[in-house]
Amino acid sequence: MQINPTRFLADLHQLRTIGAAGPGKGVVRRAYDPAEIAARDWLAAQMRAAGLRVEMDAMGSLFGLCPEDGPSVLLGSHSDTQPEGGWLDGALGVIAGLEVARAAREAGGPRVSVVSFQDEEGRFGVTTGSAVWSGTLSQEAADDLTDRDGHLLGVARRALGARVTGPVDPSRFSGYIEMHIEQGPWLDAAGEKVGVVTAIVGIRDMVVTLKGAQNHAGTTPMHLRRDAFQGLAEVAARLPERLAGIVTPDSVWTIGHVVLHPGAHSVIPGECRFSMQWRDGDLARLAAMEAAIRALLTEVSTARGLSLSYGPMLGLDPVAMAPHLRAALSDAAEAECPGAWRDMPSGALHDATGVSRLMPAAMLFVPSINGISHDFAEDTDEADLVTGLRVLARAVQRSQN
Amino acid sequence: MQINPTRFLADLHQLRTIGAAGPGKGVVRRAYDPAEIAARDWLAAQMRAAGLRVEMDAMGSLFGLCPEDGPSVLLGSHSDTQPEGGWLDGALGVIAGLEVARAAREAGGPRVSVVSFQDEEGRFGVTTGSAVWSGTLSQEAADDLTDRDGHLLGVARRALGARVTGPVDPSRFSGYIEMHIEQGPWLDAAGEKVGVVTAIVGIRDMVVTLKGAQNHAGTTPMHLRRDAFQGLAEVAARLPERLAGIVTPDSVWTIGHVVLHPGAHSVIPGECRFSMQWRDGDLARLAAMEAAIRALLTEVSTARGLSLSYGPMLGLDPVAMAPHLRAALSDAAEAECPGAWRDMPSGALHDATGVSRLMPAAMLFVPSINGISHDFAEDTDEADLVTGLRVLARAVQRSQN
Numbered sequence: 001m002q003i004n005p006t007r008f009l010a011d012l013h014q015l016r017t018i019g020a021a022g023p024g025k026g027v028v029r030r031a032y033d034p035a036e037i038a039a040r041d042w043l044a045a046q047m048r049a050a051g052l053r054v055e056m057d058a059m060g061s062l063f064g065l066c067p068e069d070g071p072s073v074l075l076g077s078h079s080d081t082q083p084e085g086g087w088l089d090g091a092l093g094v095i096a097g098l099e100v101a102r103a104a105r106e107a108g109g110p111r112v113s114v115v116s117f118q119d120e121e122g123r124f125g126v127t128t129g130s131a132v133w134s135g136t137l138s139q140e141a142a143d144d145l146t147d148r149d150g151h152l153l154g155v156a157r158r159a160l161g162a163r164v165t166g167p168v169d170p171s172r173f174s175g176y177i178e179m180h181i182e183q184g185p186w187l188d189a190a191g192e193k194v195g196v197v198t199a200i201v202g203i204r205d206m207v208v209t210l211k212g213a214q215n216h217a218g219t220t221p222m223h224l225r226r227d228a229f230q231g232l233a234e235v236a237a238r239l240p241e242r243l244a245g246i247v248t249p250d251s252v253w254t255i256g257h258v259v260l261h262p263g264a265h266s267v268i269p270g271e272c273r274f275s276m277q278w279r280d281g282d283l284a285r286l287a288a289m290e291a292a293i294r295a296l297l298t299e300v301s302t303a304r305g306l307s308l309s310y311g312p313m314l315g316l317d318p319v320a321m322a323p324h325l326r327a328a329l330s331d332a333a334e335a336e337c338p339g340a341w342r343d344m345p346s347g348a349l350h351d352a353t354g355v356s357r358l359m360p361a362a363m364l365f366v367p368s369i370n371g372i373s374h375d376f377a378e379d380t381d382e383a384d385l386v387t388g389l390r391v392l393a394r395a396v397q398r399s400q401n
Numbered sequence: 402m403q404i405n406p407t408r409f410l411a412d413l414h415q416l417r418t419i420g421a422a423g424p425g426k427g428v429v430r431r432a433y434d435p436a437e438i439a440a441r442d443w444l445a446a447q448m449r450a451a452g453l454r455v456e457m458d459a460m461g462s463l464f465g466l467c468p469e470d471g472p473s474v475l476l477g478s479h480s481d482t483q484p485e486g487g488w489l490d491g492a493l494g495v496i497a498g499l500e501v502a503r504a505a506r507e508a509g510g511p512r513v514s515v516v517s518f519q520d521e522e523g524r525f526g527v528t529t530g531s532a533v534w535s536g537t538l539s540q541e542a543a544d545d546l547t548d549r550d551g552h553l554l555g556v557a558r559r560a561l562g563a564r565v566t567g568p569v570d571p572s573r574f575s576g577y578i579e580m581h582i583e584q585g586p587w588l589d590a591a592g593e594k595v596g597v598v599t600a601i602v603g604i605r606d607m608v609v610t611l612k613g614a615q616n617h618a619g620t621t622p623m624h625l626r627r628d629a630f631q632g633l634a635e636v637a638a639r640l641p642e643r644l645a646g647i648v649t650p651d652s653v654w655t656i657g658h659v660v661l662h663p664g665a666h667s668v669i670p671g672e673c674r675f676s677m678q679w680r681d682g683d684l685a686r687l688a689a690m691e692a693a694i695r696a697l698l699t700e701v702s703t704a705r706g707l708s709l710s711y712g713p714m715l716g717l718d719p720v721a722m723a724p725h726l727r728a729a730l731s732d733a734a735e736a737e738c739p740g741a742w743r744d745m746p747s748g749a750l751h752d753a754t755g756v757s758r759l760m761p762a763a764m765l766f767v768p769s770i771n772g773i774s775h776d777f778a779e780d781t782d783e784a785d786l787v788t789g790l791r792v793l794a795r796a797v798q799r800s801q802n
Binding site for chain 1: 583584585586587602604606616617618619620621622623624625628630631633634635637638639641650651652653654655656657658659661664665666667668669670676678680747748749750772774775
C-alpha cells in the first residue's frame, strides 16, 4: 500500500478550518457543538469517498468500516477539542487512520477501519464516547452527565439527529492503533521522531480535607494556631523527599486545586481542601506512592492538631499496550527512523484506555514542539507527522501479514 | 462615684436581646440593619435616662454627651456586630461606658461622655464610623463603599433618618478609653483578669502573585514543571525559620486566601495568587518582617523559574496608647486585681486606632473564654466583666483627679 503524505496533510489542514479559532492553528470543537458535528459530517464524506461504510453510534462516535468480510484493524482517535484546542491532538490520529484506510482500499488490502470517538476531551466526562463503547460507562449514566454550564449530555447528543445508525460491534475489529501527539516534552527535547507507548499510566486522584481552627489573624498567637493551610504547605513541601525513593522520572504528582475556608486575609484558615493526584505506569508504584502520601498527611496533621479526611479515591489502573501491536510499531519505527524512536509510557489518558478492554490496543506518539498541547499554540513539524503516518502504515501492514 | 454591677450586667443582657441570633448568646446587628438601629435607639434612651445629651453624627455614631461645661473623658466602643457575632465584643465597652457615665452623673462627677461608633465590624469598610470621625476617611469616600451584596453605605445610612443631629466636635473630649474583650487567648490561659493595652499593632497586607507554566498534569515531568503552587508551599513552609530571628511571641503572619489558576485536578497551576499579612506592635519590626518575606519570595521564585509580582501594600502603622491613660489603667488594675493583670499589645484593630489621632487614647481588655470571638460562642465570665468595669471606673476617676 502506498500512503499519500500530501493528501494526508491537506486533510489535516482542511479539518482545522472547521472550528478554527484563536491565534495560529487553534481550533475549538467541543462535543456536539455545531462546528464539532460539522467536522464529523466532513469526515463521514471523506470515509465514504475512500470506500468505507459510515456508521455512528448513539454517543456520536463515527466509524468508517472496511466493507470487506473478516476482521479489520481499527485506527483513529477523536476529533473534538479542548475549549482552547490545537489542530492535531485527536484529529491527527483520525486523519492518519483515514489515510491508511484509504491507501489500503486503493491497494486492495489490508483491511482497515477508522473511528473518531466523541467527547474524548471531556466536555461531559472523560473519554466519554470510548468509555460508553467499551462498557465502562453506561449510556444512561453518560446521559446524566452535565457540562460546566449545566447542559445534559443526553440532551446535547440529540443534535446528532438522523446521523446515528446504531451500535457498532467491537468483535469485527482485530485490534486498535491510535496515533497521537505526545503532549509532553520528551521526544522534542531528545530530537526523536516516534514514541511507541508501553502503557497508559494509571491515575489516583483524591480530595483531601484538613481541618484546624478558624480564628482571628490578629489576636491568635502563632504557637496556638491550628492553620489548615500551613498543614498543606508542609505536606506539599516535604512530599518530593518522601517520594524520592519510590518514584521514577516518569512518575508525576500534582496539587492542582486548593480551597481555603473562609478564605479571608484576616482569618486563619480553619479548613483547607485540595486535590491530590498522582500517575504512574506501574500498579505497585501507584500503591506505594499512595502509602507515602497518606503517611505524610497523617504525620503532618497529627503534629499540627489538624483533622484529616479523604474523599472517594478515583482511579484508573495502568493499561499495558498489546505486545504484538507494540512489536509491530517498534519494528516499523526502527525501519522508518532507525535509532530515533523510544519506548515510553503515556502520561495522558486516551481513547485507547477504554478500547483496550475490548481488543488488543496500542499507541504511537509523534513529538509535540516544546511539549505544548491543549493550547492554540500546539504544533508538530509536518515532516514528523508524515514519519508517524509511515510508521503507522507499516505497522498495520505488518500486523495483518 | 459608685458603679452598679447589677445594673451594668442587666443592660448588657438587655442589649443582646436586640438582634439575638444563633445558639447561646449570639447576636447579629450589621451596620444600619433594623436591629442595629433599634439597638442605637435603646442606647439613646438609656443615655437620656442617665442625664446625657444624645447626638448622632452623619455616619450614625451615637454620642451621650456630658451636659456640663469643660472637657469630658469619652468612653465607649461600638454596638454593631459581625455577621455571626457575640454578645460582648463592642457592646461591652459601650455599656461599661454608659454605667460609668451614669454613676459619675449620680456622684456629681467626674465628667464622662459615651460613644457607640458605627460599622466597626466593617460591613462596608474597617472601623468605618471612627475612621470618618477621625478624618482618616472622608464622608464622600465612605458613602461610596459597598457591602458584599453591593449596597452603598451612602444609601444604607439614610435609614438613620431624623436621628442624625450633626457633627460632634472632638475637642470637647480630654481622652478616650475603650474597654473590650481580648479576643485572644492570653488572659484566659494565664488566669488573669485585665490587660492594659500598650499599643494596637500595625498591619501590613499584600496580595502576591506567582506565575509559572500551566501544563498537563499527566505528560509534564516533575523536573520540567514550573508549578506556581509549589512555590507558595515552599515559601509558606520556610517562612517561620526565616522570621525566627526577627519576631517576638506577639508577632503574627497569615496566609488566609489562596487562588490557583486554572484550579483543576489535572492541570499544573500556572498561577497562584495569595494574601500575605503580618502584624506587629513595632514599626521597625514590621519593616524587617517585610524584608524577610520579600527576600524569601525572590529566592524561591528565582530558583523555581516563577515570575513574582505584588499588589499594593495596605498598611496601618502601630498606634501607641497614651502614657498617662495607660498609667491610670495600670494603677487601677493593680488596685482591683493585684498581680492578675498584664501589659499587652492589641493584635486586633479597634475604634481607638482612629480616635488616637484626635486625642489621647487607651484600652483595657478582659479575658475571652478560650480566646473565642467573632462567633456566637464568644463569652466572658461575668465576674471578669465586673472587674473590668471597676478598673475602668477607677481609671476615669484617677485621670480627672
